[in-house]
Amino acid sequence: MKRRILFHFAVVVGVFGLFSSSYINAASNVANGFRLSPVRVDATVDKGHSVTENIYVTNVNNYQITAKAVINEFTASNDESGSPAVILDNSQPAPANSFKSITATISDVTIDAGQTATVPVKITIPQNANSGGYYGAVRFVSTNAATGQSVSLSASVGTIFLITVPGKLTEQLQLVDFSAAKNGSTASFFTNSKNLQIVTRVHNTGNIHLAPNGKINITNSGGKVVETIDFNNTNPRGEVLPSTIRKYTYDIKKQDLFGKYSATAYLGYGTSGQVMTIKTSFWVIPFWLITVGGIAVVSVVGGISYAIVRRRHTPRHKAHIKK
Numbered sequence: 539m540k541r542r543i544l545f546h547f548a549v550v551v552g553v554f555g556l557f558s559s560s561y562i563n564a565a566s567n568v569a570n571g572f573r574l575s576p577v578r579v580d581a582t583v584d585k586g587h588s589v590t591e592n593i594y595v596t597n598v599n600n601y602q603i604t605a606k607a608v609i610n611e612f613t614a615s616n617d618e619s620g621s622p623a624v625i626l627d628n629s630q631p632a633p634a635n636s637f638k639s640i641t642a643t644i645s646d647v648t649i650d651a652g653q654t655a656t657v658p659v660k661i662t663i664p665q666n667a668n669s670g671g672y673y674g675a676v677r678f679v680s681t682n683a684a685t686g687q688s689v690s691l692s693a694s695v696g697t698i699f700l701i702t703v704p705g706k707l708t709e710q711l712q713l714v715d716f717s718a719a720k721n722g723s724t725a726s727f728f729t730n731s732k733n734l735q736i737v738t739r740v741h742n743t744g745n746i747h748l749a750p751n752g753k754i755n756i757t758n759s760g761g762k763v764v765e766t767i768d769f770n771n772t773n774p775r776g777e778v779l780p781s782t783i784r785k786y787t788y789d790i791k792k793q794d795l796f797g798k799y800s801a802t803a804y805l806g807y808g809t810s811g812q813v814m815t816i817k818t819s820f821w822v823i824p825f826w827l828i829t830v831g832g833i834a835v836v837s838v839v840g841g842i843s844y845a846i847v848r849r850r851h852t853p854r855h856k857a858h859i860k861k
Contacts, residue, residue: 571597571598571599571603571680572595572596572597572598572605572678572680572695573595573596573598574593574594574595574596574678574695574696574697575593575594576593576594576697577697577698578697578698578699578700578774579591579659579697579698579699579700580700580702580774581661581699581700581701581702582701582702582703582704583661583663583701583702583703584663584703584704585663585664585665585666585667585669585703585704585705586663586664586665587662587663588660588661588662588663589660589661590658590659590660590661591658591659591661591699592656592657592658592659593656593657593658593659593676593697594654594655594656594657595647595649595654595655595657595678596649596652596653596654596655597649597650597651597652597653597654597655598652599651600651600652601651602648602649602650602651603648603649603680603681604646604647604648604649604680604681605646605647605648605649605655605657605678605679605680605681606646606678606679606680606681607644607645607646607657607676607677607678608676608677608678608679608696609637609638609641609644609674609675609676609677610624610625610626610637610638610674610675610677611624611625611632611633611636611637611638611673611674611675612624612625612637612673612674612675612698613625613633613673613779613782614778614779614782614784618739618782618783618784618785619784619785620776620777620778620784620785622673622675622698624675624677634668635667635668635670635671635672635673635703635745636672637672637673637674637699637701638674640661640662640663640664640667640672640701641659641660641661641674641676641699642659642660642661642662644657644658644659644676646681657678659676659697659699661699661701663703667703668703668705668745669703669704669705669706669707669745670702670703670705670707670708670745670746670780671700671701671702671703671745671746671747671779671780672699672700672701672702672703673698673699673700673701673747673779674698674699674701675696675697675698675699676696676697676699677695677696678695678696700747700777702746702747707744707745707746707809708743708744708745708746709744709746709748709807709808709809709810709812710742710743710744710812711740711741711742711743711744711748711750711778711807711808711812711814712740712741712743713738713739713740713741713814713816714739714740714741714783715737715738715739716736716737716738716739716801716803716816716817716818717736717737717818717820718734718735718736718737718790718799718801718818718820719734719735719736719737719787720732720733720734720735721733721735722735722737722787724737725820726818726819726820726821727820727821727823728820728821728822728823729822729823729824730822730824731790731792731793731794731795731796731822732793733789734789734790734795734822735787735788735789735790736754736756736767736787736788736790736801736803737785737786737787738754738769738785738786738787738803738805738816739783739784739785739786740778740783740784740786741778741782741783742778742779742780742781742782742783742784743780743781744780745780746780747777747778747779747780748777748778748807748808749770749774749775749776749777749778749807750769750770750778750805750806750807750814751769751770751771751775751805751806751807752769752770752803752804752805752806753766753767753768753769753803753804754766754767754769754788754801754802754803754804755767755801755802755804756790756792756799756800756801757799757800757801757802758797758798758799759797759798759799764792764795764799765790765791765792767788767790769786769788769803769805770786795822796822796823796824797821797822797823798819798820798821799819799820799821799822800817800818800819801817801818801819801820802815802816802817803815803816803817
């Protein structure tokens with residue numbers, strides 16, 4: 539049932555890839571005749587206060603259209619990618635920190651061809667509101683002002699909001715997994731260096747979004763660093779929403795690995811500079827070497843067995859003593 543309620547923003551033309559690499563390089567989003575900016579708003583609003591954030595909506599059509607705003611909650615998708623999933627079912631119970639409850643109704647706006655409209659989004663935090671993160675999206679669908687015909691909701695375009703309400707904030711990440719992998723499958727032994735990865739899964743057990751970042755060092759058995767991976771070093775950084783797990787996967791670029799290696803991650807997060815240091819080990823032994831080694835072992839064992847058998851079947855001659 540939950541999967542029916544949560545829709546990836548990829549379904550809405552990938553507009554809201556806020557936690558994905560595709561979002562990081564986007565300056566605006568375009569869909570269904572709109573160009574929209576910004577694609578993401580981060581704001582901190584104290585209890586009892588309001589803030590107004592402007593969204594700029596450009597009509598890239600050659601005719602007049604009306605932009606209709608739709609306000610939704612969102613959460614992280616179930617695939618641990620960090621991609622947002624919009625909650626489209628209005629019958630679902632609102633989360634404890636409801637973005638819709640703090641966002642004022644937004645009026646429709648008519649935009650002439652090639653023109654840009656400023657759409658204010660007012661957010662008000664009640665004095666008795668919960669502290670923590672409020673996550674939502676303001677999406678826009680267009681209506682042709684001449685015909686009154688609305689376009690498909692799936693072609694909507696929008697801006698995501700990450701709102702922080704100060705107070706009793708809990709910033710806590712827990713490590714779920716840190717391991718080497720090949721093509722997404724974790725293991726500790728590999729027969730070649732192709733498509734090797736380092737997979738890190740972290741669980742946000744707090745009440746505010748967090749963006750861990752740092753470095754991962756790959757060292758050989760002698761302790762020499764053979765590769766350094768920048769962890770979540772993007773702008774903006776990939777966030778982990780509260781009560782969700784996010785998986786970060788990075789390719790190991792060095793291709794001539796042989797023997798035992800260690801991966802050590804030094805990750806920081808939160809306003810207090812919390813640090814996690816985690817380590818794992820893995821082996822890379824070429825298949826041909828395993829084959830040669832296996833043949834050598836079989837040959838040695840076979841030789842020893844043959845020698846033992848032959849010795850057992852060799853007649854023993856007793857010495858004769860003359861009287």
